Amino acid sequence: MTVRVRFAPSPTGHLHIGGARTALFNYLFAKKMGGSYILRIEDTDTSRNKADAEEKLIRAFRWLGLDWDEGPDVGGKYGPYRSMERLNSYQPYLDKLVAEGKAYPCFCTKEELEAEREAAQQKAQTPRYSGKCRHLSKEERQAKIDANVPHTIRFAVSGNDEITFQDHIRGDMSFQRADIEDFVICKSDGVPTYHFAVTIDDALMEITHVIRGEEHLSNTPKHVLLFEAIGYPIPEFAHIPLILNENGKKLSKRDETILQFIEQYHDLGYLPDAVNNYLALLGWSPGGEYIEEEIFSLDKLVELFSLDRINKAGAIFNQEKLMWVNSQYIKATELDKLVELTKPYLDEDAEYQLYLKQNELSGEQAEERTRELVALFQTAMYQLSDIQSLSKLFTVKETKYDDEANQVLQQEQVSEVLASFAKKIEELRAYTPAEIKKALKAVQKETGFKGKQLFMPIRATATGQVHGPDLNQTLYLLGKEKVLARIDHVQKQVVS
């Protein structure tokens, strides 16, 4: 049997990290098993569908590199891959279930149902459908249908036994049939509900494994019932634990304490494999010899993945760890590639553009400067967009001296070191990192100060901070004029 899995989102907005992680697990499993990974759009909630949502979803997935074998845009033998284009597939099953008495029309209005629900809740009872339309006589039914009374179709759940199924992650699951109400499988506008659409779709598309979020665990008995009713084999299930926010709650799309859309990570300069890598580790971990590693390429993840190593408990999303994973990928990226990826952030940065202009850098020189910057900050970037704040070190006109810097500038050797250094760089025939290094050496010789006593005053003076990238390179990129001006400023203002 060939494995066939699917990710079946509804097109209601951006792809979020939970969906991406579910899709990733499906993808990894399919690839690992040599099976097919299918993208299917469940758009039966016509009122909530957003026009460009599918397009955004697809763009985000393409960026992540989770390509599907069958889907709305690439087609496939089991198409179409949008529920609303599959209406013809659902109808015969609906008719059959009604004809067999396994489903029936329900004429209750939303208002009636709502009232019943509220009444039940007031009495602290579990709200559930009364089943009143189930017992309508043939004649009553026909009369209402002839009178065009709007109706839904409900699935008739009867019996007292248990519904059981196997979950790859949780083991044996069982639910009481009596606890499941007669649920709606077709809405009054003739569109099937999600429950009906997914099961028919999964059945007809010959899906072998349903890997989805834990929020669907309690829906699963309904699906099992439907598979049985239409006489199709029941797929295997794997309900993966939820991704939680830092308060341990299920992510809500309105939750703004956390960046939860893939697009946001794209925009901030995350590398797709870093996102995949981190997401894979949320709720899953490789066993065996790889247990002490954390960085895995997509191919490696495919190789290592298995459903039984998925955790049971929900996982709190930790943005810091994602950032760290991303930084590992940035460090491992070849400079040429990294420059290419980072350049857009500098291109859109007004301050950097101004800096290039003021330093009369254009064309190849500008490219070279960009490259130098990226190289300098490669180990400091956690996100590619960090280049914008990092590069302020060079582009900002007036530097602010922070407390630590001011403290350094109180030291008594500062004035002497600065004076010597200013003189030395004035004498330089070329203002390059290599020459600056020599000048620093010369200052050491002349003043006798070295190490922190030598470098700190200069770094603090030139940048206003005591932390930063390589000093030679920093001084070089700052430009001679700026460095001299700041030395002058410090000599006059801060010291004394």
Add this chain to the structure above:
RNA sequence: GGCCCGUUGGUGAAGCGGUUCAACACACCAGCCUUUCACGCUGGCAUGCAGGGGUUCGAAUCCCCUACGGGUCACCA
């Protein structure tokens, strides 16, 4: 509230009845490297595995109860 699911450090997690079982990673702290900084490296960080009962010669690992957390109870998916 009913029904499900879960509970190892701040976070992700390893562990799947017994030779250090409380790995590893993020974060944090300390030190080293670097004539400065960062990267990196090294070390520290749960006397205990939600709590209480069992089972067993022996339990984080099996069973039960309690507590807590989460999911779900729509003509949403």
